[in-house]
Amino acid sequence: MDTIPAGLPALKGGKMGTLESKGAKAGLKNKLIWTMLVVGALPLILAMILSYFQGTKSLQGVIGASFKALAYETSTKIDLLIQGEIIAHDRLTSNNVIRNSVLKSNQRLRFLDSLQKGRVLAQEKADWENPKENTNSLYYEDSSKVLKNFLKRKTPSALATRALFISDSSGVLRGTVNNFPEFITVVNPATEKILNGEKGTVFIGSIYRHPKSETPLVQFAFPILGDREKPIGVLHHIFDARELFSGSIEPITFGDTGHVMMIDSKGVVIDCPILPTGFQLADPHLVQSVTGPDPDWIKIKGDGHGGKEISIIGFSPLGLTREITSRSTGNDWYTFAWQSSDELFAPMNKLFLWISTAGLVSILLIGIMGSVAAKKIVQPIRRLQNAASRIGKGEKVGSLEIKTGDEIEALANEVNLMNEMLQKSFSGLENQVREKTKEVRYLKEYTDSILMSVPDAVVIFDPNLKIEYSNVAFKKIINKDVASFQGESILNLGLDPIEPWQTLYDVLKKDLDNVQPIATWALGDQGNERYIAKDPLAPKESPSLQSMQRTIKLDDKIFAYKVFDLVLQEGSEKHIGLLLRDVTEEVGLHDQLALAEKLSGLGTLTAGIAHELNNPLVSIMGFTEVILDEKDPEKIKKYAKKVFDRSKDMASVILNMSGYIRAPSTADKKEVDINERIDAAIEIAILATYSDDIHIEKSFSSLPPIFAKSEEIQQVFLNLLTNSVQAMEGKGKLIISTQAQNGSVVAKISDTGPGIPKKYLTKIYDPFFTTKEQGKGTGLGLNIVHQLVVKYGGQIDVTSKMGKGTTFSIMFPAHLV
Amino acid sequence: MSLIEVASSTKGKVLIIDDEADVREVLRLHLESVNLNVIEAENGEEAIKLMKSGANLLQVGLILCDIRMPKVNGVEAIEYLKENAPSIPIIVVTGYPDSELAVSLLKKGVKDYLVKPLEKEKLLAKVKEALSSEQEFDYV
Numbered sequence: 024m025d026t027i028p029a030g031l032p033a034l035k036g037g038k039m040g041t042l043e044s045k046g047a048k049a050g051l052k053n054k055l056i057w058t059m060l061v062v063g064a065l066p067l068i069l070a071m072i073l074s075y076f077q078g079t080k081s082l083q084g085v086i087g088a089s090f091k092a093l094a095y096e097t098s099t100k101i102d103l104l105i106q107g108e109i110i111a112h113d114r115l116t117s118n119n120v121i122r123n124s125v126l127k128s129n130q131r132l133r134f135l136d137s138l139q140k141g142r143v144l145a146q147e148k149a150d151w152e153n154p155k156e157n158t159n160s161l162y163y164e165d166s167s168k169v170l171k172n173f174l175k176r177k178t179p180s181a182l183a184t185r186a187l188f189i190s191d192s193s194g195v196l197r198g199t200v201n202n203f204p205e206f207i208t209v210v211n212p213a214t215e216k217i218l219n220g221e222k223g224t225v226f227i228g229s230i231y232r233h234p235k236s237e238t239p240l241v242q243f244a245f246p247i248l249g250d251r252e253k254p255i256g257v258l259h260h261i262f263d264a265r266e267l268f269s270g271s272i273e274p275i276t277f278g279d280t281g282h283v284m285m286i287d288s289k290g291v292v293i294d295c296p297i298l299p300t301g302f303q304l305a306d307p308h309l310v311q312s313v314t315g316p317d318p319d320w321i322k323i324k325g326d327g328h329g330g331k332e333i334s335i336i337g338f339s340p341l342g343l344t345r346e347i348t349s350r351s352t353g354n355d356w357y358t359f360a361w362q363s364s365d366e367l368f369a370p371m372n373k374l375f376l377w378i379s380t381a382g383l384v385s386i387l388l389i390g391i392m393g394s395v396a397a398k399k400i401v402q403p404i405r406r407l408q409n410a411a412s413r414i415g416k417g418e419k420v421g422s423l424e425i426k427t428g429d430e431i432e433a434l435a436n437e438v439n440l441m442n443e444m445l446q447k448s449f450s451g452l453e454n455q456v457r458e459k460t461k462e463v464r465y466l467k468e469y470t471d472s473i474l475m476s477v478p479d480a481v482v483i484f485d486p487n488l489k490i491e492y493s494n495v496a497f498k499k500i501i502n503k504d505v506a507s508f509q510g511e512s513i514l515n516l517g518l519d520p521i522e523p524w525q526t527l528y529d530v531l532k533k534d535l536d537n538v539q540p541i542a543t544w545a546l547g548d549q550g551n552e553r554y555i556a557k558d559p560l561a562p563k564e565s566p567s568l569q570s571m572q573r574t575i576k577l578d579d580k581i582f583a584y585k586v587f588d589l590v591l592q593e594g595s596e597k598h599i600g601l602l603l604r605d606v607t608e609e610v611g612l613h614d615q616l617a618l619a620e621k622l623s624g625l626g627t628l629t630a631g632i633a634h635e636l637n638n639p640l641v642s643i644m645g646f647t648e649v650i651l652d653e654k655d656p657e658k659i660k661k662y663a664k665k666v667f668d669r670s671k672d673m674a675s676v677i678l679n680m681s682g683y684i685r686a687p688s689t690a691d692k693k694e695v696d697i698n699e700r701i702d703a704a705i706e707i708a709i710l711a712t713y714s715d716d717i718h719i720e721k722s723f724s725s726l727p728p729i730f731a732k733s734e735e736i737q738q739v740f741l742n743l744l745t746n747s748v749q750a751m752e753g754k755g756k757l758i759i760s761t762q763a764q765n766g767s768v769v770a771k772i773s774d775t776g777p778g779i780p781k782k783y784l785t786k787i788y789d790p791f792f793t794t795k796e797q798g799k800g801t802g803l804g805l806n807i808v809h810q811l812v813v814k815y816g817g818q819i820d821v822t823s824k825m826g827k828g829t830t831f832s833i834m835f836p837a838h839l840v
Numbered sequence: 841m842s843l844i845e846v847a848s849s850t851k852g853k854v855l856i857i858d859d860e861a862d863v864r865e866v867l868r869l870h871l872e873s874v875n876l877n878v879i880e881a882e883n884g885e886e887a888i889k890l891m892k893s894g895a896n897l898l899q900v901g902l903i904l905c906d907i908r909m910p911k912v913n914g915v916e917a918i919e920y921l922k923e924n925a926p927s928i929p930i931i932v933v934t935g936y937p938d939s940e941l942a943v944s945l946l947k948k949g950v951k952d953y954l955v956k957p958l959e960k961e962k963l964l965a966k967v968k969e970a971l972s973s974e975q976e977f978d979y980v
Contacts, residue, residue, distance in 0.1 A: 637957055638860055641862075641863050641935065642860070644959065645862075645865075645867070645957075646862075648870070648960045649870075665862060
């Protein structure tokens with residue numbers, strides 16, 4: 024019933040599951056069948072074999088016992104037969120006629136000398152051998168008549184008789200029923216034995232063959248006793264051995280071949296329905312085995328009838344007769360019951376056949392029943408397996424209905440439970456996944472919208488400098504409405520002009536191997552400053568422009584750019600990011616800021632100016648007032664001189680200030696020759712020093728122009744030169760050199776001043792930092808120089824040795840046309 | 841006012857602290873014209889040294905002090921002086937017109953805040969005013 028629903032999905036679902044489970048599918052059933060066969064059939068076979076052997080053994084025992092009984096019975100029968108004969112013959116020997124005949128003969132011969140005896144015996148022998156009609160007295164003697172009468176009994180022995188005769192003590196024939204015997208039988212061993220033996224001695228001879236007829240004969244001899252119980256003659260009875268015993272032996276047959284036979288202890292057959300009497304059994308071992316002292320049976324190889332197979336032979340000695348025979352000839356007589364092994368073992372073979380058949384049938388039955396049972400067991404297991412494999416594949420599987428009422432049902436229930444729980448947890452997982460997906464999507468949208476909303480352009484490059492990501496701001500900058508630039512190089516976007524992008528690309532390429540992680544790119548903290556009373560002209564920090572160092576001009580707009588390292592995943596290839604910020608306004612603001620800084624809050628800058636001017640002004644005013652009240656012309660002249668000196672100082676200060684304050688935004692940028700600007704700056708600087716003690720060494724090279732505002736460049740050099748001249752306190756040497764270097768212009772200004780202490784080297788660009796005495800510097804000079812150099816993308820370096828002098832070297836990028 | 845009186849009077853002694861010799865000379869000429877004794881110091885450090893030596897700490901009637909000076913500047917010098925000789929009036933004479941600094945210094949007990957360049961009459965009026973007022977004792 025459940026084969027069909029279970030089988031169908033197995034076929035359907037088998038597509039994927041076949042590889043791993045096909046081999047295992049048929050295994051359980053076979054295993055079960057085999058187990059049943061082994062468990063059921065092996066003991067069965069063992070039991071059968073055992074019972075076969077046991078049966079065979081019992082059967083053999085039974086057969087042997089019955090053979091033994093048969094042999095014994097036969098032997099008893101023959102014993103009785105022989106005893107009967109002995110008794111009958113004993114009676115015969117007591118017959119007076121017989122005795123007298125023997126006595127008479129003995130007496131007659133006793134008185135004859137040997138010559139007469141020989142003659143008489145020869146005569147009688149001749150008469151016996153050549154009988155004349157009615158003259159053969161022996162036949163007609165009374166003794167012969169008695170003998171003949173004796174044979175008239177209708178007994179088997181009478182019929183088997185071949186000769187019956189008597190002989191006297193000399194062995195001379197004294198009566199016979201036929202002419203079978205010799206006349207003188209002295210040589211007969213029986214005669215000797217009996218005549219010399221004791222009373223009652225009976226002789227039974229061995230089987231021998233009649234010289235003429237080849238008939239196997241056996242001789243019985245009985246003593247004829249005289250007056251003193253002394254043997255006086257012998258009664259001989261010769262039987263055809265076969266005829267004598269066959270009546271007792273040959274009728275006993277069983278089956279087709281079973282029969283009893285009689286042998287003597289030498290293995291000579293006395294009577295057998297098959298073998299001829301007198302036949303010598305060939306196997307001495309067999310003969311020895313079956314001629315034990317007591318009735319028994321044996322299982323032996325060979326049967327005495329030519330067969331070589333195992334046979335069972337029952338045997339029994341002739342209990343009474345053996346005494347006689349062994350005394351007579353040393354031989355014992357035995358009966359032995361035998362059956363041909365084929366027939367004998369037929370029942371055993373039959374038993375074997377039955378048992379094997381039964382075994383085979385049982386095995387077959389076990390096989391069939393096992394198969395059925397295994398199918399019954401395996402079927403639900405297969406359903407379970409199928410369901411489990413479907414569950415494993417994540418299919419939705421309904422509840423399994425297995426009602427076997429055993430462990431399999433319990434297992435099915437467990438599987439159902441497991442399935443339910445799995446489905447529950449799966450659905451839970453699905454929900455989680457859905458939620459997580461939602462979260463991820465939200466996060467992505469969130470990040471995307473952040474990146475989209477950021478006014479700065481963000482571009483992420485892969486290690487081959489192809490664009491991996493760009494935001495809206497970037498699209499706005501390049502002013503191209505393309506869905507995605509992914510996989511493109513910035514050089515392949517068809518941008519015009521390409522030069523700034525090429526510059527940017529080169530920078531990216533250079534930075535690809537040497538970028539700083541974005542984390543390190545942070546602006547310094549700018550805490551709120553609380554005002555405390557201090558020298559306002561003391562050095563103070565101002566926001567550095569270094570973070571905006573790198574700028575690029577794209578379409579009339581100035582962008583500060585920053586390259587940062589992007590660690591996407593541990594061990595992934597290096598990505599770099601480019602951040603572009605529109606700093607056009609900031610740059611403008613910065614210019615204004617620079618100005619504003621110079622004019623800052625009247626509190627600082629005007630203070631500087633005021634201080635610079637007010638000090639000489641104090642002197643001028645003061646001395647002028649003194650002059651007004653003074654009468655002494657010498658003193659007046661002296662004070663007037665001071666007024667003039669101080670006025671000159673003021674002029675110098677004003678000159679400095681004017682160059683400093685002038686707003687740089689008034690002029691436009693143009694190509695500027697550095698050499699020219701340096702010359703101009705030298706003029707002003709020298710003028711301002713009022714000193715004749717400065718020696719100037721110039722070594723100018725021919726230079727490419729730079730692109731800048733002329734006044735600002737002049738300001739840079741003026742400030743530096745003023746600084747140096749002031750440092751040398753009007754006495755010393757200025758060495759000024761310029762040269763072109765790798766697309767840059769480099770100017771060096773060295774003085775022979777006292778040098779800058781190392782601890783000040785980092786502070787010299789700070790605004791209002793000064794080491795000069797009151798009135799000799801604003802503290803803004805080098806700050807302005809630094810700002811301007813940075814503004815034009817240049818660099819400024821300073822080296823200084825105490826007591827030897829200071830060298831400033833300034834680099835500006837050359838303007839490439 | 842006899843010479844001895846003048847010489848012994850603390851009220852007639854003025855300490856000028858300024859790093860520029862010309863400024864000191866002008867101030868001295870102005871003050872001497874009204875018979876005030878003048879002692880000079882080139883900067884805050886020298887002024888403090890001067891005040892510590894001898895009896896000057898008590899005998900100076902007025903201090904005129906510049907702000908921007910090398911070594912020890914005016915602000916630092918005033919802080920020291922106000923701590924150690926709070927009774928001596930101090931007038932700041934600076935070429936540096938900063939109202940915040942002025943307020944801050946006045947709070948520290950500076951008598952007046954004069955901005956360079958200054959006329960002789962104005963200077964003398966302020967000096968007189970400071971000298972004629974009662975010596976200020978430590979009321980802080």
